Amino acid sequence: MTSDFKSFRYLVAGNAISAYGSYLNLVALNLYALSTTGSAGQTGLIMAVRLAVAFCMGFVSGSIVSRFNRKFVMIFGDLSQAVALTVLLTVPADARPALLYVVAVVAGVGGTLSSVALRSSIPVIVGQDQRVRANGLLTSGRSLAMVAGFASAGIVVTAFGFRTAFAVDAATFVLSAANMARLPLKLRRSESAAPSAGGGSISPMIGLRILRATPVLLVMIAIRAVDGLGSASHNVGLPVYSTALNPAHPAEFVSRFWAIWAVGNILMQRGLVRYLKKSGRSIGENAFSVGTILMSASFIIAFTGPPLIVGVVVALCAGLADGFTDNAYASRLQTVSDDDRGYVFGFSSMAENLGFGSGMVVSALLLDHHSPLWVVGVSHGVAIACGVAFLSYVFVARRREARRSGGEKAAAPLDSAAVGGEAR
Structure with missing residues (x-):
């Protein structure tokens, strides 16, 4: 169309x-x-x-x-x-x-x-x-x-x-x-019901078979699921933290935080589109990983009790990184063919809900015994570790490929046929 x-x-x-x-x-x-x-x-x-x-x-x-x-x-x-x-x-x-x-x-x-x-x-x-x-x-x-x-x-x-x-x-x-x-x-x-799938397979199995051909997307979805665990921790922890900061007005901090977060999210969407249009570049899986790291770090800092001005900047950064990550993730998954795209997003939805749902339960239980900073720090720390590990793997893989090709320009992304030459 x-x-x-x-x-x-x-x-x-x-x-x-x-x-x-x-x-x-x-x-x-x-x-x-x-x-x-x-x-x-x-x-x-x-x-x-x-x-x-x-x-x-x-x-x-x-x-x-x-x-x-x-x-x-x-x-x-x-x-x-x-x-x-x-x-x-x-x-x-x-x-x-x-x-x-x-x-x-x-x-x-x-x-x-x-x-x-x-x-x-x-x-x-x-x-x-x-x-x-x-x-x-x-x-x-x-x-x-x-x-x-x-x-x-x-x-x-x-x-x-x-x-x-x-x-x-x-x-x-x-x-x-x-x-x-x-x-x-x-x-x-779709014109066909996922040609790569077997006739009677359920959606997750079909999605998994499709993703096996583009393993980098499978890794992105896994990181997104871990990020859902972190998101659950700050969603559960923010009201608790806000109440501890100001028992007389428990909604003050959390309301201000989400309002500033939304401003950052919207600013990122407008700025990202303008930058990509002007530069001719696009966003890929490496950018998604960097955004995840910055977003998780921002949420952790928000729970350390920063001064008001610093807190505003942190909330803005969380919104900027969150908006960037969400767009990079969706845009990358949308490069899959139309016949397969529904299965991939269905698999992604299952993974994200698993991460967020389990995170809500685990975070609520942990908050009975630990501070919000500890819970959010551990949950988002895992997301940061996954993002760093993925970036390290891609870097090492490309260096190895560059040496194998005799010092020529590094090969295309891990699944270049699916990426279509997207810049990182």
Whole structure:
């Protein structure tokens, strides 16, 4: 399909609206679960169910987005969540606690399908040469949505109640689905169901077989999963750390941090696109590893209690590095052929959810015995170690290849056929 950035901008706007609903729902649903059940354990279990379902969807999401029209998959992902929230609003009050688990399941299914379908469709919508720019717009929209969703959730619930919060959630998903339905995007299913795969294989096995031909992508996905462990640690640790800093205003630090983080994320997307356009370069796996290292280091420093100005700079750096890493990762995976891309992103989704979900559980347990700095330092330290190890391996491999070729220019990247000559 030829590049259609006008339609894609509308798609970004709709995705940002549904992302706002997702983040608002994340807070409101947890608060409502705690209010209705009176049990922190059940509240945590509902979150665990949501994450577990998102992980399990990795087993089928690749097949679904490869075999069905991706536009319809994204519409289904939004409408299913809107329906679940509407049912929650209309059932009797005594039935709602049990229904919360259903809402969590639907959120895991719908959110994962929409994400995998959208990320695998970007090169089809805008063209391979515009995918970094498109990923930047998409990430910027979601960053704004995250800050707005988290910041407004408490206000909406406190001022208008849970019913209004869930109604707003449902409305955002309906608006996103309606926006998607009207866009002239012809996201047909892939021409073939992963030619490299066996007939009856499940999605992760198909994705793994595809990735074996480009092992560098498999390493990137593994680093991304470890990075999910680190992300979980700072998501769990930030509220605890913020409360310890200012018990009278526990949300002050965490709100400021995420707002500055979002600014850095958005600035990176705009700056990255301009730089790549001006220089003619592109981003690859080495850049992704460097970004992961810098991002993890920034989050660790944020928990050391830096002065206000230094803290602002650190939060900005975390956002810059996070935005760069996210774009580099998605853009690199999108170089896979359209027939295989859905399976690769399905495998990636499974790995990311595994890292983040297990990280949430482990971090919560560790925070009962260790400081937030210790938990975040260990978790993000592992991500830093993986990034450094990967960069070292690539450097040694290229030096060896250069010597083998008699001192000529170093050979192309480890899987050059798939990279297409991307600069590092």
